[in-house]
Every structure is written in structure tokens, then in C-alpha cells.
Amino acid sequence: MPDNATDSFFGYLNWLFNPFHGLKTTEVYDLIGTSSLTEHALYLNLGYWREANTIDEASEALPLLVAKRGGMGPGDTVLDCGYGFGDQDILWARNMNPGKIIGLNITKSQVERARKNVADAGLEKSVDLREGSATEMLIENESVDLVVSVESAFHYRTREDFFREALRVLRPGGRLVTADIVPTENSDNLFRRMEQWLSWNLVAGKFNIPQENYYLIPSYRHKLSKAGFVHIDITSIRDDVYAPLHEYLSKNRKFVGKMHPLAKIMAELTLNRSADSVYAGLDYILSYAEKP
Numbered sequence: 001m002p003d004n005a006t007d008s009f010f011g012y013l014n015w016l017f018n019p020f021h022g023l024k025t026t027e028v029y030d031l032i033g034t035s036s037l038t039e040h041a042l043y044l045n046l047g048y049w050r051e052a053n054t055i056d057e058a059s060e061a062l063p064l065l066v067a068k069r070g071g072m073g074p075g076d077t078v079l080d081c082g083y084g085f086g087d088q089d090i091l092w093a094r095n096m097n098p099g100k101i102i103g104l105n106i107t108k109s110q111v112e113r114a115r116k117n118v119a120d121a122g123l124e125k126s127v128d129l130r131e132g133s134a135t136e137m138l139i140e141n142e143s144v145d146l147v148v149s150v151e152s153a154f155h156y157r158t159r160e161d162f163f164r165e166a167l168r169v170l171r172p173g174g175r176l177v178t179a180d181i182v183p184t185e186n187s188d189n190l191f192r193r194m195e196q197w198l199s200w201n202l203v204a205g206k207f208n209i210p211q212e213n214y215y216l217i218p219s220y221r222h223k224l225s226k227a228g229f230v231h232i233d234i235t236s237i238r239d240d241v242y243a244p245l246h247e248y249l250s251k252n253r254k255f256v257g258k259m260h261p262l263a264k265i266m267a268e269l270t271l272n273r274s275a276d277s278v279y280a281g282l283d284y285i286l287s288y289a290e291k292p
């Protein structure tokens, strides 16, 4: 095996099967690299499946849902936190025509590729993708109309620091929209509770979700309000995310075939169980809030 293949093999082995070895967020995404399940882009989200028939459609439907919820439109200055490979920014620039999109992402390898994608799309003038953290934004006070974060805020250390920063950079009347992962409420049934615990901890361990971000929707609302946001609205969209993705991947095993051999083993183990059990501990929310 060439050196980088050996590194990747042992990297995956450690990441997926060693319960005592956690990776930093950037190490996780460096390891995953460009192995997105989408065929025409490099999305890394689970997708919004209400009207989608393919993984590419679902992966685009999620950022479109976020943009629509935030009323993204011409003239808006948008701040996108956790932009992955920038496909969502290209999608928004083409479909919603905002004045400017600034992006922040901590994974250097993604930043480089995302910038190239934006340049190839001829959108460098309106899309400015930077390396930087959502919890410490090098962005001026009150300079942004809309802050968005698609399937990333659960990573932030901490999500509350992100809320504080988002409020600072938003203009009065500005909006914050996240598509985010939170735990489900503990069941009274002991067996179900174990399933929930396993499901959350597996994902939180592999994807480096800090313990500080472990809270339910009512606390999410409370923390947004404590940060200074108003008109807060949080909806669970979990039924349009996990189960349809699980069903799609079960029926279309070719996508599992695209994965790293070790990730494939993990995926096969997962797909042989029911979605209800695999995702028992995971809620998925669309959250909206405004700066007064």
C-alpha cells in the first residue's frame, strides 16, 4: 500500500473502531476528504428528503430550505458558517442572488477546494470563502443581514459562543438560521433509552460534538433568547432527514460502495438495523431567530 493509503487505512481504523481515540473536527474532515456521497457536488450533509428522490437533490434541498427560511434575497450580505466545499454558496449565489456571501470554515483542506470550486463557477466576486471559526468571527459588528449554518453548529466549541458572535455581526433585524443536530428527549423505556444513548454517543464521539452542545430544543430556544435573539422558531425536521436517507441508502447500496472500505463496514452494520433504532438519539432541527 502506498504511504497515504496506509495512513488513511489506519486513520479510518482508529476513527471508526477505536472507542478511546477521538479526532479533532478538522482531522475528521481531513480524513473524510472529498468522499461525499453526492454525485455532482461535494455536499457533506444528510439532506432534506421531503420532495427529493436522489441524494444530490436532498443535499441541495437542505441549504435551499435554510436560505428560504432566512428569506435570503438580492442585496443581502450573508455569512455562511461551516460551508464544507462551498457547494451551498454556489447554489445560493445562483438561485437566491444575494449581494455577497462570506464563508467561515476551520478545515483548511476544504477551504482550498471550496475556493477553487467558486473560482471555477466564476463567482469569486460575490462569494468570499475564508478560513476561520464560527465562534471567533473576524467580521465587523452589525455588517451582516443573514447568518446561516448548514449541519455544522453542533460542532462549534461552543454553539452558545456562535450565537453570541452571530448576534454581534448581524444588523438590527438580521436573521440567524441553522439546520442542526440535537439529542432527542429521553424515553421512559429503559431499552429505548439505551438505544438513544448509543445512537447519540456514537455520532458525538465520531464527529467530535462537545458535551456542552448536548441539549434539547427548549434549551436551544432558551440559549438563543439569552444571547439576545427574538422571534425564535425551532421545528424538528427529523422525519424528513434520517429515515428517508436510511431507506435510500438501503435501496441504493452503490453509494455505500463509494465509501472507504472501513467506512463501508460501518455503513453496512448500520443499514442492517432499522432507522428508528440507528437514529433513536438524534433530532434534526431548523431554527430561526432575529436580532431585535
Ligand SMILES: C[S@@+](CC[C@H](N)C(=O)[O-])C[C@H]1O[C@@H](n2cnc3c(N)ncnc32)[C@H](O)[C@@H]1O
Residues within 6 Å of the ligand: 025, 026, 029, 042, 043, 044, 045, 081, 082, 083, 084, 085, 088, 104, 105, 106, 107, 110, 132, 133, 134, 135, 150, 151, 152, 155, 156, 157
Ligand atoms: C457536516 S459538514 C457540513 C458542510 C456543509 N455545510 C454541507 O452541508 O455540505 C460540517 C462543516 O462544519 C465545519 N466546521 C466545524 N467546526 C467549525 C467552526 N468552529 N467554524 C467554522 N466551521 C466549522 C467543518 O469544517 C465542515 O465543513
